[in-house]
Amino acid sequence: MASADEARVTLKDVARRAGVHPGTASRALNVETRSLVNGDTAMRVLAAAEELGYRPNPIARGLKTSRSYTVGVLIPDLTNPLFPPIVRGIEDVLAAAGYTTLIANTDNDLVRQTSLFESLRARQVDGFIVATAHRDDPLFTEAHNAGVSIVLVNRRVDGTGIPSVTGDDHAGIALAVQHLVDLGHSRIAHVAGPTGTTTGLTRLRAYRQAVADHGLDPTLIAPARAFTETEGARATGALLDGGAPPTAIIAANDMIALGCLDVFAERGIQCPSDISLVGFNDMPFVDRLTPALSTVHVPHYQIGAEAARMLLQRLGDGALPAKAITLPVHLVVRSSTRTPPGTCSP
Amino acid sequence: MASADEARVTLKDVARRAGVHPGTASRALNVETRSLVNGDTAMRVLAAAEELGYRPNPIARGLKTSRSYTVGVLIPDLTNPLFPPIVRGIEDVLAAAGYTTLIANTDNDLVRQTSLFESLRARQVDGFIVATAHRDDPLFTEAHNAGVSIVLVNRRVDGTGIPSVTGDDHAGIALAVQHLVDLGHSRIAHVAGPTGTTTGLTRLRAYRQAVADHGLDPTLIAPARAFTETEGARATGALLDGGAPPTAIIAANDMIALGCLDVFAERGIQCPSDISLVGFNDMPFVDRLTPALSTVHVPHYQIGAEAARMLLQRLGDGALPAKAITLPVHLVVRSSTRTPPGTCSP
DNA sequence: CTGAAAGCGCTTACAG
């Protein structure tokens, strides 16, 4: 019968029932040390543990081994549908390895981020997966240099050896530009993300290069100060107010693209007949917008899973060289892109 | 200077620097026992702790106090945008009280749920907030009876005293029906949620009663087997295939409403001109659908925050009577509802 | 192969 007492079954109880010393019971229960004990004895211990419903206390183990089998995950905003799939990938891999995932929202707030990071460290997490990094990020840089295991997802930190897993931002933007050029666009603008993040900066640079490679004007740029709908709308408004309007916009991410759509709606601009729009990320629900958003698909789940695998490796061997993994992306063409106004459909 | 060693500052170090016994240092550092020690001594200890950058090890404390200052949160699917705001509310309240939130996805899988629940118990969480309950739920019922602190959110368990925080499902459906009746609808259908959950059953019953109260046919019901888009579409298809079609549908939640919209699109049914649709939850992004979804707004963040407060109370005093808190909801009218076909607009 | 013992970093009766 299940009862509250079951939770209190201790290693000592198991040892007593199996007629062995707690030390021996510990060795028998732990896979890595099981070979040190006699087969029969091990069986007896395992049986006793089973009968009593023994569950080892990870807290006590952690105190001794100074490992908590726990990983901290820092997310800028869980409300952004981009992150749950990443978290899911992280959790699946970590859980399979016996680790528990601690998720923390920083809310894009540096103070909050610092306090959460410290509180997780105090809780003895074995490592971190961080989605909130900035190009210049003393907090994570110092911690990494001090030997804390950190893997970055999505965003990198400049000039540090912190390992990372990201989508191929550069290729993604190139695909978007190519698609628009193929449709016949020649005035392609970019609503850029914050250049304090590698995603913002890399996508901006990729835009400049790809557009210039096609011999087009690479200066149709409006910077958003954050990856948010509001900032996307503000920047898009400014872009459209200034000079000859573009026939297509590449948004630095899907949240910013949402802001573009808001401005289009306000001003009675039809998308895609008046202007085309491409997003970045292919986050959940953008396929349900009107128009359904053409966007660069980033493998969210895989990014999370890969980051978790990388962290696990590093926890096993701290001396591993820091890899920067880039995962391939592809363009998903939906209904927000078509030929420029005044052109015949191909 | 920050260094890896800082993490290793221990109570003993603080005591040594302050020139006191570790026991005294412990008392000085802990707010509740601080009054037991001389003011000057306490100051010295605090200063020493500050200088050394001491952070108490919650693992060691937990081992001694058998509290982990950690709460487990069980979510059926983090990818459903309904849950992040709830989690946010939980985290904010818990963090302010010094607790860490452990989030776990059950993936709507009973086996996974059991194993996650056990693993969190092994990690000595002090309590649980559970969004995955079924009307008949032996796992949580037994745990609750065994003295585990649990607070349910959104869904209740039948006939048990497990405390809960939910939106007012009954009133929400009544508001939806009233709205449709006001618009002139007389054939109002319900795509019901799984009746194994209290949300599914309560909303179904509320539909029957409200519709009957208005003297309308309360039998236009199609049951979905899960709160998913796919199941919503399947049920809606069946509903439309059977007999005289309704002029309005109330979906048991927004995910199911998404499925309704899918079927409308497939069959060339215009919403709202051919048929009206009301959802439930007002989850993020339903305001961006086409048509923007009229739905019952549930205060997600507050539900989470309230549940966290309730759990905190119960952790302080396990003998507290189990409350079932119901939070008010309201109808948000957007573009998916209007007068039935063939009616003049009011 | 197994037992006895020390210790992880704390807290908390128990003396004094």
Next chain:
DNA sequence: CTGAAAGCGCTTACAG
């Protein structure tokens, strides 16, 4: 008011 000691539930050298 403070020190000395025991103990939370484990793991792991160290003997034997």
